[in-house]
Amino acid sequence: MSLKAIGKVSNFADEKTMQLLALWKESVSIVELEDTDAESLVYEEYTHYIVVHAPLDMKFPEKRDEWNKRFCKTAGVSVVELIKINGKQIYFKGLFAANHAPVYGIVPYTSFDKQDADFPEAGMELLKKQTMEVALPEANGKTILDVGCGVGSLTLQMARMNTDSQVMGIDLLEKTMEQCRLNAFAYDIKNAAFKAESVYELPFDDESYETVTCFFMLHHLDDIPKALSEVKRVVSKNGTVLAVEPLDHHHGTERGIQDWVDHFEKAGFSVETQQISRAVFVKAKVNC
Structure with missing residues (x-):
């Protein structure tokens, strides 16, 4: 048939x-x-x-x-x-x-x-939910940049939570950014925008964002120091960088909490960390 x-x-x-x-x-x-x-x-x-x-x-x-x-x-x-x-x-x-x-x-x-059923559980989804309950309320300010935003779900959550803010999401693929714009249109969210850009060459002025977020993305990068250098350039002197990284994952180099502290301190940040289940939440400020 x-x-x-x-x-x-x-x-x-x-x-x-x-x-x-x-x-x-x-x-x-x-x-x-x-x-x-x-x-x-x-x-x-x-x-x-x-x-x-x-x-x-x-x-x-x-x-x-x-x-x-x-x-x-x-x-x-x-x-x-x-x-x-x-x-x-x-x-x-x-x-x-x-x-x-x-x-x-x-x-x-x-x-x-609605049935009782057996199937493999996706642990990463639960981990993201646990960490975002802590991290997202910390993302505020008039200007917020979400680096590595994927399809924009967290970008749009931040835009909803900060209706007086302008929230920018970036990722590499223009197709993905077009999807982000469709998502924003469907939810009638007008204070979020999206651009296809690289974290290695951010097209923004120095000190132009009060908060920069990097959620579950830094461990994918080949050159973390270069990325953090660009992030430091665009965050304001009194601004905040928020990052969440898994402490166990199936690809690339596994890093512990101290490894992430070292990365941020070498880039010129002062750092606070909090372990949330199998992830670390990093809250960083530019050293003046």
Whole structure:
């Protein structure tokens, strides 16, 4: 039996950006319906939906084989959160489908679907939640820069928490920044902006940000001292740099708390640290 499409996906996902599938859970996609109004498919009493769509045309590494099973076989099935509707457009968070992918069905996620089940737990998601409960309230000031913002979920959280601030998120890929802008539009967040830039060459004036955040990104870099030098340049003299780093991860050099203290002190910062589960929260100030 062949499935008939009822619409298609509109987002900024491609094979390269979808490698960040765990981050994509926080991204917004639009389902553009063909012949049906959104009101006939969504219901006021339901917040989440099951969407059946075309599979991803890619394969994840063996350690992510669970994603292959779910999204890369004969069809993809996403459990999504409804954000809003607009005519024939439905905005969903957490749709794991590429741009222009056909959508075959949309049904509510109901009490019938809530089952006890066994499956591997993703420990990193819990760790990020634990650390952000501590770190995000520390991010304030009129100007905030989020370095390595990914799909912008934490950038937008900071913008919500600081409505009088201007929050800038940067990451390397323009496609990802376009997705960040779509996310901000979907949530009607107007005090956040996004640019595709490198932390090694920040296009901002000296001392232009009161707070700079680097959440779960410094350990990915080849040249941490160069990155911290640029961060120090753009943060104001009375400003703050906030960083969170895992103390155990599966790629690159593993670093302990003292290693991160050394990196920041060598870059010219005074440092306070707090261990939160398997991560370290760094709060740094420029040495005057």
